[in-house]
Amino acid sequence: QKEVEQNSGPLSVPEGAIASLNCTYSDRGSQSFFWYRQYSGKSPELIMFIYSNGDKEDGRFTAQLNKASQYVSLLIRDSQPSDSATYLCAVTMIYNQGGKLIFGQGTELSVKP
């Protein structure tokens, strides 16, 4: 079982719709959860991080964390063609293993005009 799992996609949504990206992780010791966006040929850029159960909103983005279910998601409201990219979920244990990030395989999102 992979430590961090995502559906590879591609996930296709029309412009203006809500895109829902999902991620599960295997290690219950995971403490911090990150969503990164990566455009082709570029390095990842941080969208959001979340530590506590529940929802965290930042503009059009909402991260949701459920530690009991070992599940973290990212919702993108009012999706735009510029949101088309690969979205990477990453988890870390702060106090163990040097805080290294473990990445999922990424979900490719395509927003159609």
Place this chain on the structure above:
Amino acid sequence: GAVVSQHPSRVICKSGTSVKIECRSLDFQATTMFWYRQFPKQSLMLMATSNEGSKATYEQGVEKDKFLINHASLTLSTLTVTSAHPEDSSFYICSARPGGRSTEAFFGQGTRLTVV
């Protein structure tokens, strides 16, 4: 956010030669830096964790004698790919984490290595 500069962004080298990639934190001190490798259509795979002033910690399956990591200062880590082979061609990305309790890591621009 904080800035991490990675250089070069693209390099082509001959098989058997060595290539050095630099990762610098420009506006913060990075006690820990991470080196990742990414093959096309795949995710980032952690190669090693670099701590200032100490030896790097390599992930399982990563040859420490082939991928030399030096973290000589709080703002610079280098990755040297020794005796490069075509299968080492990949996208190498560094990230740096500020000291203290911050868990957020900032990424460099990445280096596209092509070994011919």
